[in-house]
Amino acid sequence: DGGITQSPKYLFRKEGQNVTLSCEQNLNHDAMYWYRQDPGQGLRLIYYSQIVNDFQKGDIAEGYSVSREKKESFPLTVTSAQKNPTAFYLCASSSGQGIGNTEAFFGQGTRLTVV
C-alpha cells in the first residue's frame, strides 16, 4: 500500500545534540512538507519542497535544516540552534504543482522530547 512513513515515533534528545527525523513516501508525490505542532496548537510550516534538490523555508525554519536528494525522502534535522525543539513533528506529501494538487497526506508523526 502507498503511504508516508515517519520514524521514529518517539525521539529523545539531549540538549546540544542534533537529531534527524526520517520521512519517506511511496506515493510518487512531488511535494513534501514538514510541520511542527505544539500542544493545543495548529500546524506551523517548517520547510517544504516542490521538487527534488529544491526546498523553501516556511514560517519557523530557524534551527532546522532539510535535504531533498530523492523524490521519496525529505529528512528533517533539528539542530542545537533550535531553542525549544520539544514538539510533535508531522511530515506530509501531496502531488503539488498547483492546480490539480491533491490533499496533503500525513505520516504518523514523530514526538520529540528534549531531556
Next chain:
Amino acid sequence: GQNIDQPTEMTATEGAIVQINCTYQTSGFNGLFWYQQHAGEAPTFLSYNVLDGLEEKGRFSSFLSRSKGYSYLLLKELQMKDSASYLCAFYNYGQNFVFGPGTRLSVLP
C-alpha cells in the same frame, strides 16, 4: 498577507448537527481542505472544496464561498468518536498548505 481563523472550542450533543466555521485571507488560493485530528495522532483528510458551493460526503459536508473567504464543515448525526480537533487549511498556489489553529470539538452523551 495570509491568515486563517477558526473557533477554538465547540461542544455538541451526540446525534446533533454541528457547524464549524473557517475564515481565511490569501492572495493565492487554490483549494480549501478540512482535516480531522484525534489527540496524539496525525491529521486525516475529510473534504476539499475548490469551487463555491457544498460538497457532501456521508455525515460530513463542507461549504466554500471564495468571494467571502469563508468555509464551514457540517457534521451530522454526531457520534462520540467525532470528538477531535478539526483543522481548516488552504493551499497557496504552487506553494504549501496553510493550516488554521484548529477547532476542538467535544461530543457529549
